[in-house]
Amino acid sequence: MFTSSRSSLDGMRVAVTGGTSGLGLALVESLHRRGAAVAFVARDAGRVTGVARRLPGTHGIAGDVSVKDETHRIALRVTAALGGLDVLINNASSLGPVPLALLADTECEDLESALATNLVGPFRLTKALLGALAASARDGRPALVINITSDAAVTPYAGWGAYGASKAALLHLSRIWGEELRTHGVRVEAIDPGDMDTPMHTLAVPDADRTTLKRPEQAAEEILERIAAWTEHQEVHR
Amino acid sequence: MRPAQAPIQRPADARLLVVAADGRVLDTERIRLADVLEPGDLLVANDAATLPASLHGVHVRTGAMIEIRLAGRESLAADDVRHFTAIAFGPGDHRTRTEERPSPPRFRRGDRLRLGPLAAKVVRTLGHPRLVTLRFAGTPDDIWAGIAAHGKPIQYAHVEQPLALWDVWTRVAARAVAFEPPSAGFALDWGMIRRLATRGVGFATVTHAAGISSTGDPALDARLPFDEPYHVPEATARAVAETRARGGRVIALGTSVTRALEDAAHGVAELRAGPGLATRRLAPGSRVRMVDAIVTGVHQPGESHYELLRALTGDTVLRRMSALLEQRGYRSHEFGDSVLLERNRDAGTRAAA
DSSP states (O other): OOOSHHHHTTTOEEEEESTTSHHHHHHHHHHHHTTOEEEEEESOHHHHHHHHHHSTTOEEEEOOTTOGGGHHHHHHHHHHHHSSOSEEEEOOOOOSSSSOBOGGGOOHHHHHHHHIIIIIHHHHHHHHHHHHHHHHHHTTSOOEEEEEOOGGGTSOOTTBHHHHHHHHHHHHHHHHHHHHHGGGTOEEEEEOOOSBOSHHHHHHOTTOOGGGSBOHHHHHHHHHHHHHHHHHHHHHTO | OEEOOSOOSSOTTOEEEEEOTTSOEEEEEGGGHHHHSOTTOEEEEEOOEEOOOEEEEEETTTTEEEEEEEEEOSOOOTTOOSEEEEEEEOSOOTTSOGGGOOOOOOOOTTOEEEETTEEEEEEEEEEETTEEEEEEOSOHHHHHHHHHHHOBOOOOTTSOSOOOHHHHOOTTOOSEEESSOOGGGGGOOHHHHHHHHHTTOEEEEEEEOOOOSOOSOHHHHTTOSOOEEEEEOHHHHHHHHHHHHTTOOEEEESHHHHHHHHHHTTTSSSOOOEEEEEOOOOOTTOOOOSOSEEEEOOOOTTSHHHHHHTTTSOHHHHHHHHHHHHHTTOEESTTSOEEEEEOOHHHHHHHHO
């Protein structure tokens, strides 16, 4: 059915959280270009409308993945817009305290907020959309969850406590879920996109040399190549 | 029968009464469902998620407060979201029994409704003061956004606390097309699905827009269930055919699955994959061919769900089942206990003849 990685994303139904800036926006743009059916979620309703207008055919959903009450309403709109779901990209992230703080100087609330966005939010949204993903798998379509993590999930960088701990938890969540969901045909992967020149990186490291940072568009292309390879693999083994 | 009043999908003490074709019964824990099925059987669930289909608002011409319950749609297509069949109530909410709810204002064609962020127009009245066809304004994305933001799950007076969507979405809930939860599926969790596989029991799904179960108005209730759109995936049609070919049983998890499977097999030798609209009512005398057993809630004589069971087995078996359910304290309603009822092929043959 699929012949090249480019065409393999054509017609695929993909949802991206944090889709109006940085890596999320680059993913939405590239998916749109490649012919995927895209729904994206972000908190700022004005920006959501702006991106949806600029990329006709995409479906913008204003919502906050860190808020429990919004989870199912977001999930409902994703599957309503796309008629189902093949790929969920949990990309929305929170740095925790800004400016970055040593853990001992991190307020509990800032740690909780990083966990809510980076761990509990992806857990809830994935759970709410798991029925749709498993339905895709039973239909012989791809079924894939991508959780965007970070090298801070593995390396203990001073000052990145809230973010690093939440991403480490997300990484491990991805591994365990990957084990558990394999029998249902749903693949779960964590991807570290590398240090990118994004608004979030500027918040974290305001004086970084931006020329040394990866363009989010490049990171998006790399991620989509991996998605294409994984979903082709899923097809072959069906 | 005592109603289950707490919105807990899988209470630790949920019971399952297994009623075999010959009338033998087994009273067990519902968590053991996978273990009472036989290797080679196929369990078919409805993977519809439930819409927040109750919309409160105003009837613009009279200024009257109303509750609209979305109740029907022509197809499951994602962009087919403008027209709905709907049931209307006057002021109040689920805490008042539907039988005692005030009537809505008398609808005229062209009446406008304001339902939170949604604007709708009555495009047809349907021969009953509570029943109309509505048309929502806006793009499909706008309409979905309005329903998601403003709607609440349809609920009834036996559960007092307001339901959230997570209370009514089953574990396998995918596209939100059901108007009320396909509640037999509450029994399922991912652990049970894994256990089915371990036991050699197949698992498949249909997507069926399960409709409203009760309106509180006898004339309207007599028209239930409304036509319900559904979709049978290719993989499910294949799994059903393979199961039948090797002599396994097809077990429908719920009345909506039964309705979809029987409709999709109507007039053809094997189950048809793809979209359909279930228009037939299953009742005594209906021919049931695809479904060998049903897992369903505790239904009482007179309810449309109970009439469906009469298409599967004889009244003697059902009377004995009802007596046992009463005697053992089984709980009724959507968060209640369950029954696994095997079709009595003789009863089916007699009914078909």
